[in-house]
Amino acid sequence: MSPVPRTDSSATFYNRRLFHSRIFRLTVIYLCLFTASVLGLLGFIYWSATESVTRQIDSTINAEITGLAEQFNQRGLIGLVQAIERRAGKAGTSRGLYILADESFEPIAGNLSRWPDEAPDTEGWVTFRLEYPDDSGGSTNFGRARIFDLGQRFHLMVGHDIEERSRIAASIRGTLIWSVVIAIGVSLIGGILMSRSLLSQIDTINETSREIMAGDLTRRIPIGKHGDEIDEVASNLNAMLDQIERLLAGMSQISDNIAHDLRTPISRLRTGLESALIGRADPEDYRDAISGAIEEADNILKTFNALLSIAQAEAGATEAQFEYVDLKALLRDVGELYEPLADEQGIQLKLELGANSSLKGDRNLLFQAVANLTDNALKFSTTDSCVTLTLRDEVQDEGISQHAEIIVTDQGPGIPAGDRDRVLERFHRLEASRSTPGNGLGLSLVSAVAKLHGGALRLEDNAPGLRATLSLPFS
Amino acid sequence: MRILIIEDDTDTAAYVSKGLCENGYRVDVANNGREGLVQAIGEDYDLAIVDRMLPELDGLSIVETLRKADRDTPIIFLSALGGVNDRVKGLRSGGDDYLVKPFAFSELLARVEALLRRPATRVVETNLRVADLEMDLLARQVIRAGQTIELQPREFRLLEYLMRNAGRVVTRTMLLENVWDYHFDPQTNVIDVHISRLRQKIDKDFEQTLLHTVRGAGYSLREPG
Numbered sequence: 001m002s003p004v005p006r007t008d009s010s011a012t013f014y015n016r017r018l019f020h021s022r023i024f025r026l027t028v029i030y031l032c033l034f035t036a037s038v039l040g041l042l043g044f045i046y047w048s049a050t051e052s053v054t055r056q057i058d059s060t061i062n063a064e065i066t067g068l069a070e071q072f073n074q075r076g077l078i079g080l081v082q083a084i085e086r087r088a089g090k091a092g093t094s095r096g097l098y099i100l101a102d103e104s105f106e107p108i109a110g111n112l113s114r115w116p117d118e119a120p121d122t123e124g125w126v127t128f129r130l131e132y133p134d135d136s137g138g139s140t141n142f143g144r145a146r147i148f149d150l151g152q153r154f155h156l157m158v159g160h161d162i163e164e165r166s167r168i169a170a171s172i173r174g175t176l177i178w179s180v181v182i183a184i185g186v187s188l189i190g191g192i193l194m195s196r197s198l199l200s201q202i203d204t205i206n207e208t209s210r211e212i213m214a215g216d217l218t219r220r221i222p223i224g225k226h227g228d229e230i231d232e233v234a235s236n237l238n239a240m241l242d243q244i245e246r247l248l249a250g251m252s253q254i255s256d257n258i259a260h261d262l263r264t265p266i267s268r269l270r271t272g273l274e275s276a277l278i279g280r281a282d283p284e285d286y287r288d289a290i291s292g293a294i295e296e297a298d299n300i301l302k303t304f305n306a307l308l309s310i311a312q313a314e315a316g317a318t319e320a321q322f323e324y325v326d327l328k329a330l331l332r333d334v335g336e337l338y339e340p341l342a343d344e345q346g347i348q349l350k351l352e353l354g355a356n357s358s359l360k361g362d363r364n365l366l367f368q369a370v371a372n373l374t375d376n377a378l379k380f381s382t383t384d385s386c387v388t389l390t391l392r393d394e395v396q397d398e399g400i401s402q403h404a405e406i407i408v409t410d411q412g413p414g415i416p417a418g419d420r421d422r423v424l425e426r427f428h429r430l431e432a433s434r435s436t437p438g439n440g441l442g443l444s445l446v447s448a449v450a451k452l453h454g455g456a457l458r459l460e461d462n463a464p465g466l467r468a469t470l471s472l473p474f475s
Numbered sequence: 476m477r478i479l480i481i482e483d484d485t486d487t488a489a490y491v492s493k494g495l496c497e498n499g500y501r502v503d504v505a506n507n508g509r510e511g512l513v514q515a516i517g518e519d520y521d522l523a524i525v526d527r528m529l530p531e532l533d534g535l536s537i538v539e540t541l542r543k544a545d546r547d548t549p550i551i552f553l554s555a556l557g558g559v560n561d562r563v564k565g566l567r568s569g570g571d572d573y574l575v576k577p578f579a580f581s582e583l584l585a586r587v588e589a590l591l592r593r594p595a596t597r598v599v600e601t602n603l604r605v606a607d608l609e610m611d612l613l614a615r616q617v618i619r620a621g622q623t624i625e626l627q628p629r630e631f632r633l634l635e636y637l638m639r640n641a642g643r644v645v646t647r648t649m650l651l652e653n654v655w656d657y658h659f660d661p662q663t664n665v666i667d668v669h670i671s672r673l674r675q676k677i678d679k680d681f682e683q684t685l686l687h688t689v690r691g692a693g694y695s696l697r698e699p700g
Contacts, residue, residue, distance in 0.1 A: 294579070294691040301577060305660050336629055337655060340668040368659040375662045442662055 023198050027191025034187065035180055042176040049172060053165040057144060058125075064096070064158045065148050072150050080150075081109040097130070097143050097159035105155060115157070120147050130161060142166065201230050205237065217245050262300060269296040306441040313365055313448035325366055327357045327404055327472075331391050334370045338378065346383035349374075355393040357404035359474050361453050366472075369449040372442040373408040373468050380412035380466070387411075394471065403455070403471045411465040420459040446470065476591060477501045477519070481511030481537065482526040482553065487576075491524065494580045495587070508532025515541055520548050522591055524583070527554035527565065535568045542569035549590040553578070562658075581644060581692030588643040603638040606698040608677060608685055610638055617677070624676050629654070633673055637686065637696040646693035670694055 018024060064087070072080040081100065088098045088111035099110035107114060116128035124147040131140050145159020201224070208221045220241060221234040276289030335351045342349035370389070377387040387410045394403040415423055423443050443457070446468075450457045455472035478500050482488040485506065492502040503520075505511035508529035515523055515537065523541075527534040538550055551572045552565040565573045572586050603610040607620045615631060617624045626634065633654050637645060647666045652658055674686050683699040 291691050298579070298691075302660055302662075305575075309660075333655065333657070337661075337665055337669075340672050341663065341665050344668055364658045367657045371659060371665075372662060375665075379663070 018192065018195050018199060021195045021199055024191050024195040027187060027194065031184060031187040031191070034183060038179055038183055039176070042172065042179065046169065046172045046176065050165055050169050053168060054144075054162075057160045057162060057165070058146075061144075061146050061158050061160055065146060065156070068156060068158065069148065069150070072156075077154070080156075084109045095161035095163070097145055097157075097161060099157045101155045101157075103153050103155075108154070110157075112157075115155070116143075116145075124148065126157075126159075127162075198230070205234060212241065217241070217248065262303060265296050265300050265303075269293055269300070272296065303441065306445055309365070309368065310441065310445050310448045313445065313452045322360045322362060324358050325361045325363045327359065327366075327391055327406065328353050328355070330363070330367055331370060331389055331406065334367065334374055335389055337371065338374050342378055342387060345378060345381070347378060347381045348386045349378075350386060350388045352388060352390040352392075355391055355404065357391060357393055357474075359404060359453075359472060361472070362449075365449045365452065369446040369470060370406055370408070372446050373406075373470065376442055377408050377410035377412070377466070377468075381410045382412065385411040385465075403473050406470040406472070407467060408470075409462045409465060409467045411462065414461060414464060414466045415459060417461070423459070443468075476521045477503070478587070479503050479505065479511070479515055479518075479520040479523040481505045481508065481515070481523065481529065481534070483507060483529050484526070487526075487553075490580070491583065494584065498584060500587075508534070508537055512537045512540060515548065516544060516546065522549045522551070522587060524551050524553060524587070525570070527552055527556060527561075535564065538565075538569045551583070551586055551590065553583075579646075579692065581689070582646045582648065585644045585646050585649060585693060589640055589645075589649070592640075592643075603635065603641075605638050605641045605696055606683065606685060607681075608638070610635060619677055619681060622680075626673075626676065630669070630673050630676070633669060634677070634696075637694065640696070642695070642697045644689050644692050644695045649693070 068080060068083060071083045075082075084098045084100055087096060088109070097110075097112055099112040099115060100108045101115050102108060105115040116126065118126050118128040120126040125144070126147060127142060127144050129140060130143045141161050141163040143159045144162045145157050148156045148158070150156055205221050208219050211219045220238045223234050223238070224231045272289055272292050276286060279285060331351060331353055335349060339349050374387065374389065381387055387408070390405075390407040390409070392405050392407070394405050443459075447457045450470055450472065453472050455470065458469040458471065460467045460469065476499075478495055480488050480491055480495075480502060482491070482504065483506055488504045488506070492504055495502045503514060503518075505514050509531040511523075511525070511529070512532055525534045525537055529537075534552060534554070538552075541548065541550070549571045550569065551574060552570045553574055553576055554561060554565065555576045562573045562575075571590055574583060574586060601612050603612065609618045610616070611618075612635070617626055617631070617634065633650065636650065636654050647661075650666055651661070670686065670688070678684050678686055685696055685699070687695050687697065689695050
């Protein structure tokens with residue numbers, strides 16, 4: 001089945017790929033093993049069948065010799081000759097071979113025309129050629145016989161036509177050859193068919209990949225209905241592609257937002273400087289314009305730094321700097337830092353530090369995260385309301401605490417349930433909060449810090465207000 | 476006071492050296508790492524400002540070499556690498572401070588001044604004094620014009636830092652790093668509120684103001700006049 005050279009080069013290429021395909025190679029290897037085992041099995045059957053037929057013939061011959069020797073001992077030569085003639089008469093049906101000869105090997109009785117020329121082995125067994133006269137078929141067979149000496153004067157040979165054995169052997173040999181031929185044929189065809197179907201599935205995957213690489217990210221690999229391993233690979237690849245598409249969409253969303261949130265202050269900065277330049281040259285105005293510009297630039301840098309911190313937390317780059325952080329002290333510090341600000345806004349800032357938790361983490365990022373939550377809570381709170389910072393251990397299985405929970409609650413407007421996921425995205429600011437200061441990165445950074453520590457940020461309804469839970473695992 | 480700037484970006488180098496000259500420092504600029512190291516070892520500077528990524532020899536190696544040569548010139552790293560790891564690496568190599576680009580000149584100046592007077596603070600002081608404001612570090616007491624002022628522990632540390640850096644501008648970031656001991660970017664003006672509280676206690680009832688806000692830079696505690 002070597003590939004036939006054809007003018008159609010793609011077909012040749014396809015065939016070459018077929019024969020180089022893994023499944024085809026596996027089929028060929030399997031085929032070789034299978035053929036070897038079939039050959040072994042049939043060989044054994046062949047050997048044991050012929051052996052058993054031979055043993056049967058031999059024991060028949062031995063029994064007959066014993067019988068004839070008894071006749072000779074009891075009734076002498078006459079009795080022996082009669083017995084031989086009687087048995088030889090039936091020999092046409094039983095295929096027994098008998099010959100009694102004198103000391104010069106001249107036949108006396110029996111159904112063989114002459115004493116065979118072939119030499120016997122040490123036990124007296126001999127295999128010789130038999131030629132039947134034309135009137136009884138005229139065929140040439142083989143006989144197996146044993147020679148037995150009666151005293152010194154007579155030689156007796158009793159044998160059997162072993163045509164039967166040859167026939168059995170030939171039929172087994174035939175079966176053997178045919179089985180192997182059929183097995184090889186079926187396996188080859190099966191191998192080609194299997195390789196083809198597998199190859200076409202893989203070709204589909206390859207084709208889809210090439211289309212995706214060419215830029216069409218929406219393409220997906222069709223999944224078959226069998227749920228086999230190829231389908232599993234295909235559905236995993238599809239899931240991966242979904243994730244990549246999501247990430248890319250997220251990235252383009254981010255760059256849009258960067259464009260918006262950085263472009264606005266940068267153009268404000270530019271406009272401010274430009275209007276100062278074309279205005280009248282009053283040093284006081286210049287000073288104002290310049291300090292305004294510096295403030296604007298500082299805001300841009302702040303946004304920029306927040307973006308970098310998020311990227312860093314998300315990349316896990318600071319994990320090497322993890323140290324034991326005393327969360328109770330950290331919350332106390334946050335509380336102490338924000339207490340004057342809350343006080344100024346007429347908001348009560350309460351600390352409920354129930355647990356003595358410490359865990360491995362990045363102290364500065366954790367502080368930043370809790371500070372951002374507190375900052376947010378204060379920003380959206382009204383006068384005479386209350387912001388609470390709580391630290392507690394979330395106890396689960398068998399009393400071993402699994403998570404430390406830092407909960408920041410406020411009594412402000414809260415976040416509608418449908419928006420809670422979106423506010424964790426970078427730059428996302430609810431329309432209602434567009435007018436408040438901030439860059440829309442606060443909660444994204446908290447979420448990134450939580451992820452860096454293997455935890456999560458949950459936003460829930462505080463009825464009224466927002467309840468933000470930063471859950472951090474101890475291990 | 477002589478300051479060496481090792482910085483390959485000529486604009487940044489010119490901007491920093493112009494600012495420092497205006498503030499009365501004598502400034503030399505080296506444009507690559509090798510040249511910078513030679514100058515730093517060959518001459519006696521009071522402070523060096525070193526960029527981390529330089530042609531020929533990087534900033535970390537320069538500082539390591541200097542420290543091995545037993546030069547304890549105070550060093551401020553300037554770097555676009557702003558990660559916590561980068562900061563730690565810079566400080567471990569022997570740098571005294573680390574400033575991430577882009578930076579405000581006022582921030583750099585404040586840090587330069589803080590570093591330049593550091594040797595004096597190594598002497599154990601038990602009393603700080605700015606005009607009629609006195610701080611007893613052992614009794615943890617603050618007195619202005621004979622009047623005892625009650626301060627919270629953090630307010631005490633805040634005032635202590637301002638007094639140790641009296642006459643110089645202290646930025647918000649410096650306060651966060653040194654008084655609160657956290658390195659982070661506050662989203663709102665938390666520090667300002669602390670300062671105004673402190674101002675209430677030390678300035679409100681007195682004729683002369685000691686604690687000033689420096690617009691676009693930070694704060695400064697200084698004697699009047």
